[in-house]
Amino acid sequence: MASPEINEFERLLFDWEDGTLDATGTTRLRDLLRTNPEVRKLYVDRQMFSAILKLDGDAGIGSSDTGHGGIETAVFSTSERDRLLPCADSENTVKVPTVLHATKDSVEGVDRRYTSLLLVVAASILFCVVLGRWLLVESRLQSAEQVKPAPNEVLPGKEEATSVGIALVTRLVDVTWHESEKQFTVGDALSVGVVGLESGVAQIEFFCGATVILEGPARLVLESSTVARLQSGRLRAQVPPAARGFQIHADDLRVVDLGTEFGVAVNEGEADVQVFDGEVELYQPNGEQRLVTAGNAITQAASGVVEPAELTPDQFLGLEALDDRVRNQKEDRYQRWLNHSMKLRKDPRIITYYSMEQDRYWKRKLASSVVPENRDLDGAIVGAKRVVGRWPQKSGIEFKRPGDRVRVNIPGQFGSLTFACWVKIDSLDRWYNSLFLTDSYQRGEPHWQILDTGQLFFSVRLGGGPGKGHHKVLSPPFWDASLSGRWLHLATTYNVETKITAHFLNGEKLCEERIPDELFVKQTCVGKATIGNWSSPTRPEADFAIRNLNGSMDEFVLFRDALKPDEIRDLFVQGRP
């Protein structure tokens, strides 16, 4: 164990290096150096250590970027690649030997290799300058060498774009995210990286089988499917036998689970580990290892001292408590939506609205929710099943088989339009996957669907010859398999004043496009139409016939107006599950 003077010295030296040590501190530092031989030994040790790091930093070992004076080292660029790559562990073991080889070369070889080059210069007046710049020269030469292998090393880096996850976000309650960190929603796959909670609770399930409940404010760094590092905050981990060996690193402490439930909290360099069930192995930075069994707790002070502590299981939110909070949140959100929906029904701009919330008795009828009531707008459910919607309290409609659909008939002439719905897409099986398609697709009739490429597609039929019959507005691809089974809010506005069509996903505008004058249609209409499929009595060609959606819908609304972006945003916010 280090003596108090040694600890004090380390802190003082650290501050002095940082330029933040005051005069009193500096005097004390000098006194320690003068009086304590142990301190002197440590001083040389630490300075040598810093010097080596500086040398490596200046030499730009491994740097492939000389333009910015590249001071990354090989060791560190390896780490940066790892951070982006999902399979960090295997990458690391592959890369490190080559890096070591390269740097070894440069340490022992470069000097000699360029001596002759230097000799020529040595004769000239430039010599002093060159020598003075020695480290810089060395760094450039090494940088130049390091650039060569780069192309090979870039390739694995590019593959990282396909985010292979190591864990899933399974529940979120009242979460606000740390503003400098990524934001996640339930169902998101997490890869290697940081989960930063400002407040609220997140449940994260690691692919190894361990479940972690993270309470904000907290910062958790996911390193692999079996290892995470808690930098600050509090978590409770539940580790079934299948996930034994799951590790939480609390700063320098390594907590290895032996099949159990435990809590870890890190605050300002202090770490607490509490074992509620089973046992964990604790590895301390000094190599010491200890077993902590159920009902026991330890705390590591900022100084590194580890001591037994009191067990306080109530401080760590468990799965059951989280259940209650999730239930409460669901109930709250459902009520919020219901209140909003009650107002929406009376909006005079509504053409038709299916909240899909009521009519449990008229099972094959999809009642229109418009107020004042208009039973002519009720839809007919064909094939499609009633399923649970965004909340357990509420139903939705599932489209699965090629025949599944909801038939509607909407009379009238309109101008601008807004389509909006909540949809859960299981997969995009068809070239065209219907959200809302009018039967015959005559002049002025809209088609709203999703391409198999994951793009929203909206068009209003102009009529006339084939091919030139409409102007389609395609969004960028917004859907891929990672969104499968997630409730999404989709909306599209068709504005006849500005001739602009805009697509929205979850309240955010995906894109907008102005329709060319020659393809623009001012007057719109619907008539007979189908939700979740296409019925085309006039065009029975087989290759167009199957456009059924593979997924569920919960709430569908059509306005005789182009809603403003903040109104679309509000639809999303008020209806978010």
Add this chain to the structure above:
Amino acid sequence: MSETEQTEIFVQQLAECQGRLFGYVYSMLGEHSRAMDVVQETNLVLWRKRAEFREGAPFMPWALAIARFQVLAHVRDQGRDKCLLDTELVAVLSDETERQVDQLETMRLALRRCMSDLPREKMELLRLRYYRAMPIAEIAKSMGRKADAVKVALLRARRRLADCMHRRMQEG
């Protein structure tokens, strides 16, 4: 031996000792750019005095003796405001430093191996602090952490790395 050959040997030895010279000077001054300046001055003096250097004699002790002289001169000029060590402390610490500097390249390789075992977060901290010479306050800001927490983490990382380095060196 021709003059050209002698010069060649001299330059080669000078080149080979640059890392160790920096290690020594940096240990004495603890500040990067001033250490670089003093190494540069030392090189100049060594070059001017190359005639004094006896062929066959060990180069490093001679170079270090001159470096020590340059460090002392620098400490005297800059005074206590800028330098942590005064002339007395430089004298006291020089012997131990020179001993350690001898092993600098071995330490360098050992340290790199240790760093490859370090967790990513720690490496990033060290990178910012030592390679980029970023002040603690800035590091803390960039990582959204408290300065004290960054300090504790860096101190621990340094201690851990230093221990590892010594272990590796013993392993050979």
